[in-house]
Amino acid sequence: MIPVQNRRGQSTLEFALAIILILGFSFLFLKVSLLYAYGNYVHYATFMSARALLSSSDSKADQEERAKTVLIETLRRGVNNSGTERWPFMGTGYSRQKTATDVEGAEIGEGNQFRSGDTAFSWQVGVRYRFRSKLFIIPLGINPRDNVIELTSESWLGRDVSDEECRDYLSETIGGKVEIDNGC
């Protein structure tokens, strides 16, 4: 039998093996809790952005710009730092395809199933925000692709017509002469 003269490393080694598993699962629960909280916050941000889009303004572009500003103020580090996530550890916006807005993950305006005049699909006007987050901070042998959750927050509140669209509508229908104010 070979006599071991120094066993000081044994407990350290056992501790290192055990702590990987313990921390791996502990951080999973912590991360999921943070994800739930962040998810609620994103719902709030999307809803507030959809409200900004809903209210009438001079033009449609102005309404969309206001909605975008609300998203930037809530989910990014301010208007002057719109490209940086506010809490990248909890979630980062991503887009499935390139969208008109420069806020990664945000779709503002008509959704991709929107059909004008069709009551079954004309409701889809508002804000959609997609984000993703890692679940296991210590992967524990899990496939990196499986370790990512993708969530989508939507708020379809609609959009009031803008002054510009209202003027166009009246000029088209009545030939520029306002006879009845329909509230537009």
Place this chain on the structure above:
Amino acid sequence: MKKIRFRCNSGQATTEYVLLSAVLIMVYLVASQALSDRDIPKKLIEPIKTSFANAYQNGNPIARGYEDPLGPSMHPRIEEDGNFRIFVHPELR
């Protein structure tokens, strides 16, 4: 009864150490095998990726959105008998 006296007890600790080590190693091997074979980490996060993601986007774990390849179902805005406003009826679950 005649009591047997061992002249040397020096091997006892070693034997106990070997037995205990065997048990601990077995537990560790079973645990690590279960983690990898049964895909426990994946099973842990699968409900979050499906049920929670559905509930987050469409309001209910069994609801499907308009972007789903199978088409919308149990969606609050769909025009069909199975739609819902706040809760899915228990019979439909």
